Amino acid sequence: METTQEHGPRRWLILIVLCLSTLVLVVDNMALTVAVPSLTTDLGASAQDIQWILESYMLVFAGLLLAAGSMSDRFGRRKVMIIGLALFGIASLVATFADSPAELIAARVAMGIGGALIMPSTLSILITVFDETERPKAMAAWSAVAMLGLVGGPILGGALISWFSWGSVFLINVPIAVVAIVAALVLMPESKGPWLRPDPLGAILSAVGMVALVWTINDLPKNGLSHASTVTALGIAVVALTGFVVWEMRTESPMVPLGLFRNRNFSGGSLSLTLVQVGNGGLLLVLTQYMQFGLGYSPTKAGMAFIPMALASLVFNTVGATFGQKIGNRAMVGLGLTIAAAGFLMLSIAPDGGPVMLTAALFVLGAGGGLAMPAAIAALMGEVPPEQAGVGSALNDTIQQAGAALGVAVLGSILASRFTGAMPDSAPAGASLSIGEALGVSAATGDGVLAETARTAFSSAMSTTFVVSACGVLAAAVLAVLVMRDRKADPTESGAEQAGAAPPDAVPAAR
Structure with a gap:
């Protein structure tokens, strides 16, 4: 394997490039959730169109992650990342000027391909550039930027939509991608693992299997197993x-x-993060609709409402990275996820508690994530051999994406079914399908009672959805505590494991 560990100040500049590359992915997806009401109106998108605009990216992204991670190890992680950034930037430019749901969905598919090429490379390059002593600090910084994008995306998206249009949430990706490409070419050395024979059958089976799995997850809540496409x-x-x-x-x-x-x-950290993704699946999509449709917030105000979550994430990310090394990753992950579950429970009663409860819940949720995420990522990636860093990162990303798809599908289905069930039978046709359509009918007919009924129904449906999310995140905390082990605290582990190396049977030998 090529050695790329840096010992001069350039390694921290390389970290900035990796953070930019990650940021462009996270900000785009999160900003898009704020844009849903605006693009629904401008493009005349149906509820099904919106679901595919959001999930077409995830479908392709999840299907290609494993193959992309393997390619980065084999052909060069910097090279694959740059190709992904270029494709993501071009597709974002196309999405900016889309004038129909079909065009936007096509652009999102291309963005999914680019994202799959970018994501495994960022974390794998980090592992090869930084040695074991500095790696926790680098991972904490990388995690902090990812969290900043996660909660800052809606803020940026809300501001852009208010000042310009929903297309600006895609246009902002272009300069970030350009800067990241130039910086990668100038600052970043190439790295790759030992040459292995290609595995085309494995690549095909993984892509087909993951695409079919995410498709099934999306389709199952709507059609059940009675529909031919779902069964197929x-x-x-x-x-x-x-x-x-x-x-x-x-x-x-x-x-x-x-x-x-x-x-x-690896298994405990990765599967815990997967359950967290299930719980997080509908968080921003549900909240941005609640804030704009239910509370009447503007896109900018809806984005600004996430500032407490952003601040808590940044502050407690640093705390988590520091104390995770002292008290152990397992305890830190369990504590953080338990706090995050409490945040979801607070969100479930936010409609009754008003803006103060909403702010407090988001702060608690951000604090929990800030404590848990750096520790979980450090634990699982610490077990990946450097020569397999790309595909190891992709393996973790893949199962998390499956969890995210499951979360969006299941929580979205719960939200929709609870909303429809809470609407009266006398509601006009179409008004029981979503709060957006109900408010559209109300505006067209001047029926203020329908609008108030829809807002009440959505609040009730949101509460149920966030209770389910809390259960998923709490299950992740239990799983982490039961499965993960801290090397310093567990005398039964081998010396190799305590030194930070994967056990001899953890991975196949490099060929």
């Missing part, structure tokens, strides 16, 4: 993913080191 997609997912696992365990040159899951820290 589920069958394809089971066959392809089973075939992928069997093939990867038998082939002499596997694309993905599935043996990583034998390591408790």
